[in-house]
Amino acid sequence: MPQKVDNPAAADGAPAESSGVKSARRAVDLIETFAANDVWLSLSDLHARTGFPRSSLHGLLRTLLEAGWLEADTNTARYRLGVRALICGTAYLDRDAVVPFATEALERIREKTGFTAHFARRNGTEVVYLETRESQRSTHLVSRVGRTLPAHATALGKALLAELTHDEIEALMPATLTALTPNTITTLEGLHAECAATRERGYAAEIEEGTLGVRCVAAVIPYRIPGTDAISCSMPIAQVSDDDARRVGELLAETTAELGQQLRRAGIR
Numbered sequence: 001m002p003q004k005v006d007n008p009a010a011a012d013g014a015p016a017e018s019s020g021v022k023s024a025r026r027a028v029d030l031i032e033t034f035a036a037n038d039v040w041l042s043l044s045d046l047h048a049r050t051g052f053p054r055s056s057l058h059g060l061l062r063t064l065l066e067a068g069w070l071e072a073d074t075n076t077a078r079y080r081l082g083v084r085a086l087i088c089g090t091a092y093l094d095r096d097a098v099v100p101f102a103t104e105a106l107e108r109i110r111e112k113t114g115f116t117a118h119f120a121r122r123n124g125t126e127v128v129y130l131e132t133r134e135s136q137r138s139t140h141l142v143s144r145v146g147r148t149l150p151a152h153a154t155a156l157g158k159a160l161l162a163e164l165t166h167d168e169i170e171a172l173m174p175a176t177l178t179a180l181t182p183n184t185i186t187t188l189e190g191l192h193a194e195c196a197a198t199r200e201r202g203y204a205a206e207i208e209e210g211t212l213g214v215r216c217v218a219a220v221i222p223y224r225i226p227g228t229d230a231i232s233c234s235m236p237i238a239q240v241s242d243d244d245a246r247r248v249g250e251l252l253a254e255t256t257a258e259l260g261q262q263l264r265r266a267g268i269r
Contacts, residue, residue: 023060026052030060031069031085040078089146097268098229099131102221105259106133109233113248116234122160125173127151127230149210152191153180155218156232159204162195163226169195183208203249204230213237217249222260224269231256 033049034041041049043057052060061079064070068084093099102119109117110133119131126148151157152173161169169192177186183206185191198204203219210216211234218232233248240248 023056026050026056027060027064030057030064031081034070034079034081035085040073040076040080042076042078045078093130093145096130097266098221098223098263101259101262101266101268102229102231103131103133105231105255106131109133109231109252109255110135112251113233113235115248118156118232118234119229120154120156120232121229122151122157123148125151127154127157127160150178150180152177153184153206153210154232155204155206155210155216156230158191158194158198158206159218159220159230159232160227161191162198162204163220164195166192180210181208181212185209201249202253205245205249208237215240215245217245217252219249219252219256221256221263223263231259 029050030046030052033046037049043054043061046052046057046061047054050057061070065072065079065082068082070079071082072079099119106117106119109115114135116135117133118129120127120129122128127150129145129147129149132145149157151161161173164172170188173188173191175188177184177188177191179186185194194204203217205215205217207215213236214234215237216232216234218230220227221229221231223229231252233252235245235248
């Protein structure tokens with residue numbers, strides 16, 4: 001006599017998504033929606049952005065609010081990320097063995113150049129800023145810890161994309177690239193040319209591609225293959241010449257090479 005199967009999908013070998021897994025996925029999507037918007041969001045706002053049923057949103061918001069992942073403005077019935085998001089985000093940095101070494105390198109770069117230095121990691125088509133040492137004379141807010149920017153629009157991202165092959169870049173990046181400024185590269189052909197130039201000179205460069213008024217240079221930290229992390233220096237365009245930017249780029253290439261050796265000796269991969 002054939003055995004009874006309660007779940008037909010399981011009988012076919014296809015995994016069945018439980019309501020618990022679906023709710024967890026939606027909770028993550030909801031948190032990421034808040035992270036991508038810098039305003040208070042209402043239930044209607046969230047419904048429009050996510051497409052989730054209002055009944056599901058009510059329950060998710062209540063759960064996340066009680067857990068501290070969200071906070072509410074009771075006067076407007078709007079929500080934003082809560083302190084729990086910061087606590088968990090900080091825990092990521094606290095547990096990353098590379099960060100203390102990179103922070104020391106950022107301090108040296110800022111001291112030698114007088115400009116703002118950043119440490120970032122590629123996450124797909126974006127770079128995530130993990131540490132920054134701001135110059136005292138900086139007049140532009142270029143980044144903050146946890147901020148993401150498109151890889152193609154930053155020196156950091158171009159340095160890391162140059163670690164990939166032509167075919168890997170083609171598979172990773174969309175055909176049309178988003179412009180952050182009028183100077184941003186928006187074609188794969190242009191991006192490939194930039195990556196080739198980066199490989200040749202040993203560091204990446206950009207002028208007002210990510211932020212108007214700012215030029216950057218960046219170099220990969222060579223302790224993984226392909227490289228996942230890079231360090232950059234942001235410079236107000238009015239304060240540096242092409243020769244100045246070249247000297248800073250060469251300093252970054254030298255500093256990241258030393259840092260890569262230091263990480264490998266420490267057994268960090």
